[in-house]
Amino acid sequence: MSGIDDLPPLREVIKAHDLRAKKALGQNFLLDLNLTARIARLAGDLSDCDVLEVGPGPGGLTRGLLAEGARKVLAVEKDARCLPALAQIAERYPGRLEVIEGDALEVDVLAHLTPPIRVAANLPYNIGTELLVRWLTPKEWPPFWQSLTLMFQREVAERIVAQPGGKAYGRLALLAQWRAEPRIVMDLGPEVFSPPPKVSSAVVHLTALPAPRFPADPEVLSRVVAAAFNQRRKMLRSGLRGLSPDIEDHLRAAGIAPTERAERVTLEAFCALARSLQAAQ
Numbered sequence: 001m002s003g004i005d006d007l008p009p010l011r012e013v014i015k016a017h018d019l020r021a022k023k024a025l026g027q028n029f030l031l032d033l034n035l036t037a038r039i040a041r042l043a044g045d046l047s048d049c050d051v052l053e054v055g056p057g058p059g060g061l062t063r064g065l066l067a068e069g070a071r072k073v074l075a076v077e078k079d080a081r082c083l084p085a086l087a088q089i090a091e092r093y094p095g096r097l098e099v100i101e102g103d104a105l106e107v108d109v110l111a112h113l114t115p116p117i118r119v120a121a122n123l124p125y126n127i128g129t130e131l132l133v134r135w136l137t138p139k140e141w142p143p144f145w146q147s148l149t150l151m152f153q154r155e156v157a158e159r160i161v162a163q164p165g166g167k168a169y170g171r172l173a174l175l176a177q178w179r180a181e182p183r184i185v186m187d188l189g190p191e192v193f194s195p196p197p198k199v200s201s202a203v204v205h206l207t208a209l210p211a212p213r214f215p216a217d218p219e220v221l222s223r224v225v226a227a228a229f230n231q232r233r234k235m236l237r238s239g240l241r242g243l244s245p246d247i248e249d250h251l252r253a254a255g256i257a258p259t260e261r262a263e264r265v266t267l268e269a270f271c272a273l274a275r276s277l278q279a280a281q
Ligand code: SAM
Pocket: 025, 026, 027, 028, 029, 030, 031, 054, 055, 056, 057, 058, 059, 060, 061, 062, 076, 077, 078, 079, 082, 102, 103, 104, 105, 121, 122, 123, 124, 125, 127
């Protein structure tokens, strides 16, 4: 018995199914079910929500989400070795856990989910930022999710919540803060994972805003921000020259000095620049 349910403790599950962690799959498992239940609580009220979990592994967070009352969990796992452990959990919570074996970058999850939807995951580090950027950049807003509660390396979490003026500020901060409200809600040392990673981790909770903070076309804004931070040490008039021959005029129209560097430009000003460039297209 584990405390949050009547299934075996995770150490036993891992041993029984011989789930030796594979580095290539970003496998660092959480073994403390009280901790996974706490992370599940950080995701908000789950009782009337479907929850998408990427990379359930042996199921620590999955069990937390179900014990905390998620209406349904859809778990996408690439490693077939984890499926028997997840099947045991599905048996314990009839009709509430659906597992898809596959790559989260390829599976079409929406066909399996009913709104309202929240996302909660201890993400494989190798695909974490790619998934986050995808969830943040749909053409239409609001997105399919109400909130994202995601584990990242602490350094990535800092980039998501960063403000202008520092090294952490860049594309991730701008995309995350344009249409969502991101907060770091928990810090975790390496020792809570098995095996322990080299760096510290943090849970970031992002709530989708009903509408973007400032108007801009998502594709144009993404292009502007990517170009600006690709050459973050250059003055914007040269870093962004590729976007328009009249880039200096557009920068001035957005209230940005052409000699400014990307690191010091606010979200509001980047949105104004995206609008000015789009109007001239
Ligand atoms: N959620 C579990 C936990 O907290 O203990 C495991 C987290 S572990 C950091 C990441 C999990 O993602 C592993 O189970 C790994 O097999 C899985 N994974 C890695 N790449 C994946 C992918 N492309 N699609 C789906 N799952 C993936």
